Amino acid sequence: MKKITLLFALILLFSCQKSKMKEEIVTNFFVGTYTNGDSKGIYKYELSTEGKLRQIGLMAATSNPSFLAKSTDNKTLFTVDEANEEGTGFVKSYRIEKDSLLLISKSKSGGAHPCFITVNDKNQVLVANYSGGNVGFLQANISGKLSPLLHVQQHTGKGTTDRQTAPHAHSTWFHPAKKEIISVDLGSNELWFSTIDTTKKELVFTDQKTLQMAEGAGPRHLTFHPNHQWIYVLNELNNTVSLVKEKEGRYYVDTAISMIPEGYAEYTKGADIHISKDGQFLYASNRGHNSIVIFKINAENGSLNLVGFEPVKGGNPRNFSLSPDNKFLLVANRDTHNMVSFKRDEFTGKLTFVDEVTAPDPVCILF
Numbered sequence: 001m002k003k004i005t006l007l008f009a010l011i012l013l014f015s016c017q018k019s020k021m022k023e024e025i026v027t028n029f030f031v032g033t034y035t036n037g038d039s040k041g042i043y044k045y046e047l048s049t050e051g052k053l054r055q056i057g058l059m060a061a062t063s064n065p066s067f068l069a070k071s072t073d074n075k076t077l078f079t080v081d082e083a084n085e086e087g088t089g090f091v092k093s094y095r096i097e098k099d100s101l102l103l104i105s106k107s108k109s110g111g112a113h114p115c116f117i118t119v120n121d122k123n124q125v126l127v128a129n130y131s132g133g134n135v136g137f138l139q140a141n142i143s144g145k146l147s148p149l150l151h152v153q154q155h156t157g158k159g160t161t162d163r164q165t166a167p168h169a170h171s172t173w174f175h176p177a178k179k180e181i182i183s184v185d186l187g188s189n190e191l192w193f194s195t196i197d198t199t200k201k202e203l204v205f206t207d208q209k210t211l212q213m214a215e216g217a218g219p220r221h222l223t224f225h226p227n228h229q230w231i232y233v234l235n236e237l238n239n240t241v242s243l244v245k246e247k248e249g250r251y252y253v254d255t256a257i258s259m260i261p262e263g264y265a266e267y268t269k270g271a272d273i274h275i276s277k278d279g280q281f282l283y284a285s286n287r288g289h290n291s292i293v294i295f296k297i298n299a300e301n302g303s304l305n306l307v308g309f310e311p312v313k314g315g316n317p318r319n320f321s322l323s324p325d326n327k328f329l330l331v332a333n334r335d336t337h338n339m340v341s342f343k344r345d346e347f348t349g350k351l352t353f354v355d356e357v358t359a360p361d362p363v364c365i366l367f
Contacts, residue, residue, distance in 0.1 A: 026049075028046050029321075030043070032364030035063055043056075044059045047341065053357035055359070059100055062079065064083065067079070067080050077366075081114070088109055088112060090107065104144045104145050108149045109129055111129025112129060113132070116128040124138075126183075128170055128183065135153045135169055153183075153203040159188065163187070164218065168185060169185050171220065180193060181196070182222065186237070189217060192209065213242060222244075223274055231251075232304075234272065239269065241256065241270075243255045243256070243302050268289040270284060271284075276344075281294060283320070283329065290316070291312060292331065293306070294306075294351070337359060337360055341355045
């Protein structure tokens, strides 16, 4: 009897240890913040296999790192720095070490209030300057050191609302299947298309140059469908998602759909947008309604069908991100200083709350 009891105890102990080992497998990620409150810069967090969140600590003290990007080899982190001097902001690069971020370089962004940064597999770096209404172009070397600013592509024009009296570049994207750049301008109410002239080291507009969005839409971010044929544009001001397609070499708006509940009349504005890796579901964040809207993507034509809304358990959800394995969706709630993790159902697209953690003014999540 004693032997049976001992055997049972050993099995139970092993099971507990195994469960603990499973829980301790984590995925690390970085969080960009605004630093006009308690935040000091860029923080590191971890996500467990069960969706639990934990802060590791401050990785780099820097001013308003409101958007982050990583090199394709995962060795360098790039961030905007909104501390404007003489009408321009800055971009910084850091070497990613196990327990810290080590500053490599700092360069001008080309305009005031940079709010978005991206880098491709050639280490070409683009930054959207919101107040400047332009896109800066830089190059990083293999070690992550940034060149001085190489070129600035200035946008022009305006929209019809009080947020659109001048151009406001809000994001800029490398097309995943073409040598093309799409820049999203909330102020001019347009998408801007360009390529990189590698000889002159500058951005050059394509023949189409721009695509006008619906009046007062205020485009902010976009996401590419995995089939590379459909582009979904999040419009901040009129709370819609536009499906953009291409025909005979020119882009056009195919359809648009509301991302807030029918009849909702209180203040809310769209913020971020992502698609699951399998291309079946699209998610977008609502600031004011404080939710993630979930759409099912029609595999035949790319149209969106509403699945539902998931409250984010916080205020002003800015950037959000799907975990690398797409099992979880994490949301950064700026005003309530918290981040929330949701378990994602791969068959229905629906979200289930798992955990939340304190975070100072979080606005960007980067795996």
